[in-house]
Amino acid sequence: MRRMELSELARKGFGSGADTYHRARPEYPRVALDHLHAALGLGPGARVLDLAAGTGRMSRHLVAWDCDVTAVEPSDAMRAEFTEGLPGVPLLAGTAEEIPADDGAFDAVVVAQAFHWFDGPVALREIARVLRPGGALGLIWNERDESLPEAARLSEVAGWTRNMPYDVGRDFRADLDASGLYAPAERRTTSWSDTLTHDQMTLRFSTLSYVNAMPAEERDALLVRVRAELARHPDPLDVPYLTDTFTARRLPS
Numbered sequence: 001m002r003r004m005e006l007s008e009l010a011r012k013g014f015g016s017g018a019d020t021y022h023r024a025r026p027e028y029p030r031v032a033l034d035h036l037h038a039a040l041g042l043g044p045g046a047r048v049l050d051l052a053a054g055t056g057r058m059s060r061h062l063v064a065w066d067c068d069v070t071a072v073e074p075s076d077a078m079r080a081e082f083t084e085g086l087p088g089v090p091l092l093a094g095t096a097e098e099i100p101a102d103d104g105a106f107d108a109v110v111v112a113q114a115f116h117w118f119d120g121p122v123a124l125r126e127i128a129r130v131l132r133p134g135g136a137l138g139l140i141w142n143e144r145d146e147s148l149p150e151a152a153r154l155s156e157v158a159g160w161t162r163n164m165p166y167d168v169g170r171d172f173r174a175d176l177d178a179s180g181l182y183a184p185a186e187r188r189t190t191s192w193s194d195t196l197t198h199d200q201m202t203l204r205f206s207t208l209s210y211v212n213a214m215p216a217e218e219r220d221a222l223l224v225r226v227r228a229e230l231a232r233h234p235d236p237l238d239v240p241y242l243t244d245t246f247t248a249r250r251l252p253s
């Protein structure tokens, strides 16, 4: 059965503050973008779907590579922000479980920081439907690297791993392979760091879906605790990240 409704948490978490989201969230590192570009064949004229496009962070790269981009995004607030930044890119309201596109319409589908929100098996079938045989799927996530104790402590104060709506760092190759619709998936992980002031870091925490979905009082109290923890760090500070990419080709049906 197809799930047409956006999950309640996604609706609350992405239903407001789209402009802050766009300013505060990290960029995808160049090396991971270059990998997606090569692995998915994201060159001029490639018909590419940016699925769960949000404010257009990934679409901007696809446009810069001269791809023929279509974006799909369910949240009205996110779509409004997307259109402001990328007025010429076709943008459709829709979900991963019911993609508003014809069979075989795309050479590649990219899902940036969003696959965990989907009903995985349903979405993988829908994505395979809109990909041409041999077309490629790429998933990408920026995740905070908690291997350093200071980074782990900051995440703990913010309740990050406890509250994220999925198993952070999960190996999504298993999900892709289990669908039986794609050739064996590949994973690549890039380690990098982002330099942020305390204000920027606090703003970034405020855009996490579980924080954005909190009642105002609870959210403010959490951000006060984050600020107090940040006071123990240099300003600006280096925030370590791991970026995971998963790529796979659709098998011929």
Ligand SMILES: C[S@@+](CC[C@H](N)C(=O)[O-])C[C@H]1O[C@@H](n2cnc3c(N)ncnc32)[C@H](O)[C@@H]1O
Pocket: 006, 007, 010, 014, 025, 051, 052, 053, 054, 055, 056, 057, 058, 073, 074, 075, 078, 094, 095, 096, 097, 111, 112, 113, 114, 117, 118, 119
């Ligand atoms: C963390 S944002 C990522 C946005 C963008 N791809 C980026 O890289 O910044 C997650 C996005 O997934 C969208 N989303 C949540 N559930 C979805 C679903 N079932 N189908 C499609 N998009 C969904 C949200 O509305 C939100 O815009």
